[in-house]
Amino acid sequence: MCLRRRSCICGLLLLFLALACEANSGFIGVKDAHFELNGSPFLFNGFNSYWLMHVAAEPTERYKVTDVLKDASAAGLSVCRTWAFSDGGDRALQISPDIYDERVFQGLDFVISEAKKYGVRLILSFVNQWNDFGGKAQYVQWARNAGAQINSDDDFYTHPMLKNYYKNHIEKVITRLNSITRVAYRDDPTIMAWELMNEPRDQADYSGKTVNAWVQEMASFVKSLDNKHLLEVGMEGFYGDSIPERKSVNPGYQVGTDFISNHLINEIDFATIHAYTDQWVSGQSDDAQLAWMQRWITSHWQDAKTILKKPLVLAEFGKSSRSGQGSRDTFMNSVYRNVYNLAKEGGTMAGSLVWQLMAHGMENYDDGYCIVLGQNPSITEIISGQSYAMTALAHSFNQQH
Numbered sequence: 001m002c003l004r005r006r007s008c009i010c011g012l013l014l015l016f017l018a019l020a021c022e023a024n025s026g027f028i029g030v031k032d033a034h035f036e037l038n039g040s041p042f043l044f045n046g047f048n049s050y051w052l053m054h055v056a057a058e059p060t061e062r063y064k065v066t067d068v069l070k071d072a073s074a075a076g077l078s079v080c081r082t083w084a085f086s087d088g089g090d091r092a093l094q095i096s097p098d099i100y101d102e103r104v105f106q107g108l109d110f111v112i113s114e115a116k117k118y119g120v121r122l123i124l125s126f127v128n129q130w131n132d133f134g135g136k137a138q139y140v141q142w143a144r145n146a147g148a149q150i151n152s153d154d155d156f157y158t159h160p161m162l163k164n165y166y167k168n169h170i171e172k173v174i175t176r177l178n179s180i181t182r183v184a185y186r187d188d189p190t191i192m193a194w195e196l197m198n199e200p201r202d203q204a205d206y207s208g209k210t211v212n213a214w215v216q217e218m219a220s221f222v223k224s225l226d227n228k229h230l231l232e233v234g235m236e237g238f239y240g241d242s243i244p245e246r247k248s249v250n251p252g253y254q255v256g257t258d259f260i261s262n263h264l265i266n267e268i269d270f271a272t273i274h275a276y277t278d279q280w281v282s283g284q285s286d287d288a289q290l291a292w293m294q295r296w297i298t299s300h301w302q303d304a305k306t307i308l309k310k311p312l313v314l315a316e317f318g319k320s321s322r323s324g325q326g327s328r329d330t331f332m333n334s335v336y337r338n339v340y341n342l343a344k345e346g347g348t349m350a351g352s353l354v355w356q357l358m359a360h361g362m363e364n365y366d367d368g369y370c371i372v373l374g375q376n377p378s379i380t381e382i383i384s385g386q387s388y389a390m391t392a393l394a395h396s397f398n399q400q401h
Contacts, residue, residue: 027189027228028121030269033309034347043343043394044121044351045336045387046079047072048316049358051365053083054133056107057091064359066114071373072357073118075380076387079192080115081315081353084108084124084173087134088141094134097142097165100172106179112190113180121192123315123353125234126170129199136197139165154204154256157214167221170194174225186226193230194222199274200234201255208240208258212265219267230269232313233262237273237300249299251280251292259300263308270350271308273300274316277331278323286327290334293317297338297349305348314339314352320368329378336386343393351390354383 026038035042049068055061072080086093086104093104115122128135136156143161144150156162174194176185185191196218202211215233222231239246240258247254263271275296277289284292297314304312319331335352342349358370373380 025189028192028230030230030311033305033311035270035311035350041347041394041397042350043347043390043397044078045076045383045390046081046121046351046353047077048081048353048356050081050083050356051358051362052080052111053093053104053108054086054091056110057093057101057104058107062107062110064362065111067359068357068373069114069118069120073120075373075384076391077357077383078119078387078391079121079123079351079353081123081125081195082111083128083133083198085127085133085169087127087138087169089134089138092134094169094172097146098168098172105176109176109178109180112178112185112188116181116188116190120190122190123193123195123232124173124191125195125198126173127166127197129197129201136162152204154202154210157202157210163214163217166218170218170222171225174222186228189228191229193232193269194226195232195234195272196222197234199236200257203256206240206254206256208242208256208261211257212261215262215268216265219265223267231267232270232272232315233268234315235259235262235272235274236316237275237296246299246303249295260303260307263304263310268310270311270313271300271304272313272315273297275314276316276318278320286323286330290331293331293335294338297335298342301342301349305346310348311350312348313350316353316355318355318369321370322368325376325378329382332379332382336382336389340386340389340393343390347394347397352386 028042029036052065056065091104092101095101112122131137137153139156139162140150140153142165143159148159148161150159174186196215200211219231235257237259238250238255238257240254242258242261275293277293281289281292301312304310317335319328321328339349339352355369358365358372360372371379
């Protein structure tokens, strides 16, 4: 190993250690369209591991949670997004409305306590658009079982019974007292933010107005219970009717959300986008997909900076391993470079969360996007490099402060 590389790695480790210590204290806040931690700019490289609570519900499998958080921390990853829901079905957190499995909740307690140990902040999501782990379809089924007249799953956003079920779940999670740390979730700075829903969509109203009314109601409710933590919607970033010319940036369709109006709601602290070029613009060449990706990120960054005046997070992105190692590496490098270059323009672009990290021995969970740190040296190096770059950038902003 050359001396230059060795000193770079030593510097990297020192920075990450300092960051991990700092990450254990203070809530992350927002100021002038960028994140702050203890008065200093906060930029990050992060990851998704939706499965943490599900696996931790089985105490004999908790080592997988520890392994991923430990390896992520060693690679400088400082934010993790994961599910704080599992509605009905296998290892359900919420077995039926307002009936919870304490053992599964203790799994989430463990996830939060381990994240704190390794200096990783958490973004916790309250419900799913999709049927995995129950989602809004499960809520609809519960309401139908209780005799409610429901037309479609999208009544989730408007029906009083469904809204009450959902609010009860939010309250249950936010006011939970962690059985391990003895700290209530709403008082724990290990949690960076709450997320209203993973990828909300509404086929019944493409204008985004129905989702907008729901976001306003639920965001106000969350803030009435907890005004210490940040809150985001869980948006993929599709543009709607508020700025019609922006719709040309969408991948050719709408999903009933409006990136601009949904994020202008006061109680929403930062904006998010997701991006899956191999699904959304499939059939195009790698170069064309990368060009689309760059336009998607840059367009939302401009809007976050000039219209929303809020931080932006690329909260899900990835490329399937089925596309080949070289193609995946090129994609990751390109996206990370794009995120870094935009972050350098003042920190509105605050970080990205790759989809998704797994532990060894979780092959049955692999959706094609799985990354096991250490098992894949080139991806591990690309991820660590981005962590270092973002940490160093935040450090340089701090010195300019």
